[in-house]
Amino acid sequence: MAVCVAVIAKENYPLYIRSVPTQNELKFHYTVHTSLDVVEEKVSAVGKALPDQRELYLGLLYPTEDYKVYGYVTNSKVKFVIVVDSSNTSLRDNEIRSMFRKLHSSFTDVMCNPFYNPGDTIQSKSFDSIVSAMMVQSS
Amino acid sequence: MESLTLSDVEQKYYSDLFVYCDVDNTKKVASNGKVLDLFRAAQLSNDVVLQITELCGATRLGHFGRSQFYIALKLIALAQSGLPLRVESLNSVKDLPLPRFVVGKNEQESRHTAMYPDTENQGPYSSVIPRPPGRVPAKKLSTHEVIQPCVSAVEPQPDTTSPVVSPHQSPPTSPHAWRKHKRQASGGAVDRPPAVAGAAWPPFREAQPGTHSGDGMWASHSPPPVQESWVSFTDTPPSSTLPAVHPSSAQESTTVRTVASAATTNEIQRQASGYEDPWKITDEQRQYYINQFKTIQPDLTGFIPGSAAKEFFTKSKLPILELSHIWELSDFDKDGALTLDEFCAAFHLVVARKNGYDLPEKLPESLMPKLIDLDDSAGVPESAPEVGFSSSPVEVTPNKSPSMPSLNQNWPELNQSNEQWETFSERSSSSQTLTQFDSNIAPADPDTAIVHPVPIRMTPSKIHMQEMELKRTASDHTHPTSPLMAKPPELSEEKKLAAIKFPGSTVGDGYSSSDSFTSDQEPISSAVTRQRSHSGTSPEGLKAVAPPPPPPRPHASHSRSSSLDMNRNFTAVAAGAKSPHGHSPEATSVPHGHRPVDGDGLPAHSSTSPQQMPEQPNFADFSQFQVFAVEQPVDDGDTHGPLCSVQVEKGVDAAGAVRATKNDTQAEERTPATVNSAKGSTPLAPPPKPVRRRLKSEDELRPDVEDHPQKSSVVPGVLATQASIPRSIGKDKKAIQASIRRNKETNTVLARLNSELQQQLKDLLEERISLEVQLEQLRPFSHL
Numbered sequence: 001m002a003v004c005v006a007v008i009a010k011e012n013y014p015l016y017i018r019s020v021p022t023q024n025e026l027k028f029h030y031t032v033h034t035s036l037d038v039v040e041e042k043v044s045a046v047g048k049a050l051p052d053q054r055e056l057y058l059g060l061l062y063p064t065e066d067y068k069v070y071g072y073v074t075n076s077k078v079k080f081v082i083v084v085d086s087s088n089t090s091l092r093d094n095e096i097r098s099m100f101r102k103l104h105s106s107f108t109d110v111m112c113n114p115f116y117n118p119g120d121t122i123q124s125k126s127f128d129s130i131v132s133a134m135m136v137q138s139s
Numbered sequence: 140m141e142s143l144t145l146s147d148v149e150q151k152y153y154s155d156l157f158v159y160c161d162v163d164n165t166k167k168v169a170s171n172g173k174v175l176d177l178f179r180a181a182q183l184s185n186d187v188v189l190q191i192t193e194l195c196g197a198t199r200l201g202h203f204g205r206s207q208f209y210i211a212l213k214l215i216a217l218a219q220s221g222l223p224l225r226v227e228s229l230n231s232v233k234d235l236p237l238p239r240f241v242v243g244k245n246e247q248e249s250r251h252t253a254m255y256p257d258t259e260n261q262g263p264y265s266s267v268i269p270r271p272p273g274r275v276p277a278k279k280l281s282t283h284e285v286i287q288p289c290v291s292a293v294e295p296q297p298d299t300t301s302p303v304v305s306p307h308q309s310p311p312t313s314p315h316a317w318r319k320h321k322r323q324a325s326g327g328a329v330d331r332p333p334a335v336a337g338a339a340w341p342p343f344r345e346a347q348p349g350t351h352s353g354d355g356m357w358a359s360h361s362p363p364p365v366q367e368s369w370v371s372f373t374d375t376p377p378s379s380t381l382p383a384v385h386p387s388s389a390q391e392s393t394t395v396r397t398v399a400s401a402a403t404t405n406e407i408q409r410q411a412s413g414y415e416d417p418w419k420i421t422d423e424q425r426q427y428y429i430n431q432f433k434t435i436q437p438d439l440t441g442f443i444p445g446s447a448a449k450e451f452f453t454k455s456k457l458p459i460l461e462l463s464h465i466w467e468l469s470d471f472d473k474d475g476a477l478t479l480d481e482f483c484a485a486f487h488l489v490v491a492r493k494n495g496y497d498l499p500e501k502l503p504e505s506l507m508p509k510l511i512d513l514d515d516s517a518g519v520p521e522s523a524p525e526v527g528f529s530s531s532p533v534e535v536t537p538n539k540s541p542s543m544p545s546l547n548q549n550w551p552e553l554n555q556s557n558e559q560w561e562t563f564s565e566r567s568s569s570s571q572t573l574t575q576f577d578s579n580i581a582p583a584d585p586d587t588a589i590v591h592p593v594p595i596r597m598t599p600s601k602i603h604m605q606e607m608e609l610k611r612t613a614s615d616h617t618h619p620t621s622p623l624m625a626k627p628p629e630l631s632e633e634k635k636l637a638a639i640k641f642p643g644s645t646v647g648d649g650y651s652s653s654d655s656f657t658s659d660q661e662p663i664s665s666a667v668t669r670q671r672s673h674s675g676t677s678p679e680g681l682k683a684v685a686p687p688p689p690p691p692r693p694h695a696s697h698s699r700s701s702s703l704d705m706n707r708n709f710t711a712v713a714a715g716a717k718s719p720h721g722h723s724p725e726a727t728s729v730p731h732g733h734r735p736v737d738g739d740g741l742p743a744h745s746s747t748s749p750q751q752m753p754e755q756p757n758f759a760d761f762s763q764f765q766v767f768a769v770e771q772p773v774d775d776g777d778t779h780g781p782l783c784s785v786q787v788e789k790g791v792d793a794a795g796a797v798r799a800t801k802n803d804t805q806a807e808e809r810t811p812a813t814v815n816s817a818k819g820s821t822p823l824a825p826p827p828k829p830v831r832r833r834l835k836s837e838d839e840l841r842p843d844v845e846d847h848p849q850k851s852s853v854v855p856g857v858l859a860t861q862a863s864i865p866r867s868i869g870k871d872k873k874a875i876q877a878s879i880r881r882n883k884e885t886n887t888v889l890a891r892l893n894s895e896l897q898q899q900l901k902d903l904l905e906e907r908i909s910l911e912v913q914l915e916q917l918r919p920f921s922h923l
Binding site for chain 2: 010074075076077078104105108109111112113114115116118119123124125126
């Protein structure tokens with residue numbers, strides 16, 4: 001279960017960021033921000049290869065003692081970052097991937113909405129519900 | 140206040156007015172401000188107004204709740220009709236005309252102005268509410284400028300429900316109703332600074348004259364009442380200020396408008412009723428939506444691209460966020476385009492929102508786009524509610540090729556019998572895949588329909604059907620339809636079987652334990668069998684039964700334990716039966732057979748059953764089993780035989796843990812006996828069950844199957860589940876082969892389905908990715 005989910009636009013500003021409320025949100029925001037560097041690094045590393053060879057799922061960006069940060073980048077350079085609690089029984093990689101897949105598909109739905117201007121913050125209720133489903137239920 | 144019953148028209152009208160007055164969306168209206176203005180617009184004396192206020196309880200409460208407001212409106216109508224104001228008359232007066240609120244252009248203007256400055260009076264209602272498109276004399280005002288000041292004027296007066304302001308919120312839905320009222324330029328009503336009022340009006344009016352300027356109207360004033368807009372679409376911009384929403388509709392002529400106005404009121408009424416049944420789209424509304432759809436996309440079966448839809452709905456002046464939410468709700472297939480159904484749903488939601496209804500979290504059922512008819516069988520949703528194993532499998536199987544249609548229908552049922560699927564030796568994999576499809580695909584998705592066919596059930600039944608058919612064709616004595624038809628004797632036979640089945644089902648449970656079938660299957664199968672038996676004739680019934688029982692697993696236990704005796708009995712019976720009629724004895728014996736070791740009756744029964752059995756291939760299973768068990772030879776050419784015998788055996792060995800062994804032994808025993816008969820019975824298509832069973836316990840079953848070629852496949856199937864009795868020992872090579880064939884067919888069908896679905900999935904994923912890429916490209920470069 002994620003503790004924080006963030007969607008960052010191509011230009012590296014957040015389109016959507018949500019944390020489990022009980023936590024110190026600012027901390028997560030900061031974490032996500034710093035993780036962008038890692039994302040860029042990974043993307044550029046693979047970027048030399050052709051785009052289709054580049055994997056969307058970036059995997060564990062960096063772990064800290066408290067939590068782990070996973071990244072995923074779409075073909076349009078929109079980044080998804082998920083922060084999960086380390087104490088949480090380590091989620092399998094597959095689970096993280098599936099979370100990203102869900103995020104991606106939900107994000108695509110948001111994009112398909114003609115009323116959504118790319119670059120706006122994501123205010124879609126369905127997207128919210130999907131993210132909520134992923135967030136840590138407890139605490 | 141006494142409860143108030145309102146007619147549809149009234150309901151709608153009042154709700155519009157309430158929305159109009161409920162500027163703050165607090166669901167209650169202050170007694171000053173718009174309400175009073177509205178009341179005054181009714182051209183009633185102040186005393187009357189005060190009286191009304193008292194009567195409706197607003198005075199008591201200090202504000203107008205929705206009910207108070209409605210009561211007040213009704214009282215106004217009463218007053219306007221000249222009737223005395225009495226609370227009792229609220230409900231007693233029938234056909235009370237709607238309260239009229241005079242709104243004249245001039246008045247409006249003045250009212251507006253009045254409203255702004257001091258709110259309390261006049262009618263901005265008229266101007267605000269209705270925009271009687273037609274009524275308004277073609278006064279061209281510089282709406283825009285006027286409006287602006289109005290608007291600004293309005294702003295500072297939050298409490299005044301300035302008409303102009305209200306539109307911002309949710310425009311009263313009954314603008315149309317207003318429309319009806321003449322907008323008399325009653326001029327003198329208020330001498331308020333006309334400017335303000337005028338401002339409000341003009342926007343509306345602009346709509347009228349300036350059809351084209353509809354858009355402008357939109358921009359200039361707050362969203363016109365939804366109704367208006369709704370109507371206005373038809374009316375075209377000129378008439379209703381609202382229409383501005385659809386500049387396209389502006390093109391329509393005024394005549395349309397006038398007609399529309401009439402229609403509008405009706406529509407409004409209907410809308411009102413629609414609201415009462417929330418989210419239901421009335422015919423007029425739907426027609427209106429369709430017309431609007433046509434203006435964007437002439438082809439009714441085509442799509443409206445997202446951008447066009449965006450423009451269209453943006454005219455409704457709803458906040459983008461809400462429009463976005465509406466889009467999310469209505470774009471059912473998430474393809475970025477709206478079909479006619481989706482468009483109607485979206486439009487309906489817009490109308491509702493404009494009328495003050497909150498958007499639902501998920502799309503209401505009545506707004507769901509109709510699923511596209513599936514190619515084969517009715518859409519999944521339709522099949523879903525379908526009942527019954529007995530009904531669907533039977534009906535489906537006989538007709539169609541053992542494929543989708545039946546599968547589809549059976550899908551829901553089959554879901555339950557997933558285990559059954561699995562139990563079938565061969566089917567298990569396919570069933571599992573099938574089930575997966577089912578779970579993955581949303582029933583609503585038309586594409587999913589394809590997936591739905593739940594072969595699980597079908598396979599057994601399908602095979603059964605096939606076997607049945609084979610049997611029918613093969614068997615001479617068995618009339619093709621006869622097996623399916625329930626003959627009286629068969630019925631009795633079946634009843635017996637049914638009776639047996641019950642115990643048999645329990646036995647079956649026992650069998651299942653031995654059989655790898657899950658207990659779920661057993662109850663299901665037993666239930667099915669019960670159904671079958673009751674239905675007697677219907678091969679369907681049998682078939683239904685058949686599926687549940689997985690292919691005969693060698694219930695080792697069952698056959699053996701008591702079956703020994705039974706077998707003996709069976710053999711005895713079978714021997715007696717011989718002939719094509721062997722089925723009946725088998726049938727009868729089968730029933731007996733089911734009873735644990737109750738073989739005494741078998742012989743007697745067997746004699747009768749065989750006759751019945753042949754006719755009832757399905758039903759015959761039990762008897763066949765018994766017969767088979769008893770006497771392989773009995774079923775000559777009766778493919779059911781093996782099945783029956785198997786079933787019988789199953790019945791016999793209730794507890795058959797050892798069934799398998801028993802079956803083996805029995806099978807072996809019977810094999811010799813039945814082989815002979817089996818040979819004879821080859822012509823009959825071996826009941827699918829037997830075949831299946833064979834699959835399960837090939838070694839055992841084979842002989843059994845051979846033995847019981849005839850018995851209805853259903854029975855075998857049933858028995859199979861209970862205890863794949865090895866009855867059909869080698870009975871029907873043909874049966875086995877036939878069932879194998881059927882299974883293969885089913886497998887191919889399922890595999891096809893699988894591949895189709897996979898393909899669809901791939902396509903969708905590709906689309907997603909391509910869309911995202913496109914979006915990225917389209918996105919303004921200067922995104923920072």
